[in-house]
Amino acid sequence: MVSIKDLANLTGYSVATISRVVNNSPMVSEKARAEIEEAIRATGYHPNFIGRSLRLSFSMKLLLLLPTAENTFYGDILRGIEQSASAAGYQVVIGVTQNKLEIEKKYIEMLTSRQVDGMIIANTNMDKFDLSRISESFPIVLLAHSMDGANVSSVTIDNLAAAYDATKLLIDLGHTSIGMLSGRYYRNPSIEREEGFKNALKDAGLPLNPSHLIRTDYDFNSGKLACKKLMSGKAPPTAIFCVADSIAIGAERYLLDSGLENVVSVIGFDNVIESEYFYNGITTVNQPKYDLGKVSVDLLLKIISDKSAPPETVVLPHYLVERGSTSKAR
């Protein structure tokens, strides 16, 4: 592989001058520049980024940690992230953890071993202690969720309020028996959304039947099964708040298959593209996905440039999107 040293030997200039040409420094004569550029072309030289990173001690790379690549929720987020990152000259690399702590730790090493300058975490299996410790030494930002008691920056919506609003919509439609399909892992943002759900019921003076709260995985099939379980109980609810659109779609699918789609209302969360086109549409809570991504990067870059800045939480607005999956109780 041809290096700066080879170009130096080839052209008779020193490595310093070659480096200056490569980096467009003005301090080099036209003659030298021309000769060296010609040599670069002739040899097919490419600067070695590893050598550069080592010398400069930063990589201009950001790591985005995703639990899965199968959720369209992250598509828009990623666009926002890439927009902000590339505007600042950073490259984004993505790591998918499959929700496994061990894979997550592998990726964290990219941070600790200086392969990336900072990290955005979309979902973590670590606890608040791990997270706080990492955040002390390295720039990280939590995306679309937060962690109680952890000393770490995050960009999120107000999940509690959003879940409250969603549940309130069902209540306002006249429903009095309302169930919830929540996340299997008992952590944010599921915790907060359960909280908002329960608060809304309480404020309306409605009871929560314990068997009406089921925890499941964030995918279509799990949602379908969980809904089946919910509806097979002895006093099934007439409305269901789902912690994610993927679950809501699974639930609606079950209802459609059972001919219950007009009897039972379903509301989801996230406003992913499928919720728009599935059947008559899934009513849902919109998260500002693009902005969540964009703001995360902005915050991360701020932390990178000022390591001593205290952790900060940014809350972005949410809103309800009413579609065909919700209707008046009858």
Add this chain to the structure above:
Amino acid sequence: MVSIKDLANLTGYSVATISRVVNNSPMVSEKARAEIEEAIRATGYHPNFIGRSLRLSFSMKLLLLLPTAENTFYGDILRGIEQSASAAGYQVVIGVTQNKLEIEKKYIEMLTSRQVDGMIIANTNMDKFDLSRISESFPIVLLAHSMDGANVSSVTIDNLAAAYDATKLLIDLGHTSIGMLSGRYYRNPSIEREEGFKNALKDAGLPLNPSHLIRTDYDFNSGKLACKKLMSGKAPPTAIFCVADSIAIGAERYLLDSGLENVVSVIGFDNVIESEYFYNGITTVNQPKYDLGKVSVDLLLKIISDKSAPPETVVLPHYLVERGSTSKAR
């Protein structure tokens, strides 16, 4: 940041011995190992991967280039890729190009600048010349598509045959007026699928109405609009072959909205999860997504370990999945 040198000063051992401990070399006394490990714990030392990469001249990282992060098609693929890669001790980083050549080139630099050891490309805007040139010097594999005339390895299904089979299914159902929604960018795999489509029509002695072939983007809304256009012509087809499930779902949505779902059959391509649950299901061509990913990595690693190996094309089997979106012509 604490380095091996700091540990050397701290413990009194040389950097060589520290390095040996870090890398679990057996050539180090129990005493030294214990002392050094203690120092590592105390200082919170993490090996710097950049320094290591520079010295070793490989990064143990693979780059996966995706056109978008919004297609669930890539979820399974990624799982296959990660499975094979991590089994071999490699890490996978993902770059999303948004289908923009300039972003793609940025990521290609990660290869040429030695930040990754090899690259899997799921979709490219480069031409066969670019691709052949890169493939000459760096390990790359094309995933789920190939490029005619390019001297580059690829792992794919037989797109021509698959499209032929899909079209044949419609023909066997008695349809004689068949349209196609293809990809906007006239390149593989759209080209091959159009070819298979046309061949099937020809073999059945059916004419292709030129206005029945529409090229559009790979997403829901584009599919919906394209279908509308297709059905608004003066002699609309009774069956539609779509180059991707995302398009097929958009098309089926339009048909549902127009009350045509029982009149017009739709077949998609890829067998993504949504095609299973959308309405009565979308008939489609299954691609072995997990295996496509797995085999890509295996092939890439082979190329990495033997740079002089000639490019190779691996063809994996496909099959049809019949669901509710197709029915007998009437």
Add this chain to the structure above:
DNA sequence: TTCCGAAATGTAAACGTTTTCATTTGTTTC
């Protein structure tokens, strides 16, 4: 011509590793 200042170029160290080769230390054998 000589001198001066600016512009161009070069030297060498540094970033954090790994590893070859040399050296030291420790153990065994006579």
Add this chain to the structure above:
DNA sequence: GAAACAAATGAAAACGTTTACATTTCGGAA
């Protein structure tokens, strides 16, 4: 106690950059 050998350790170079500082070159002014 010396010789022989194995085990443990260390010194130093190398990977490919960038850059502070030193040196050379070049015009122009005196």
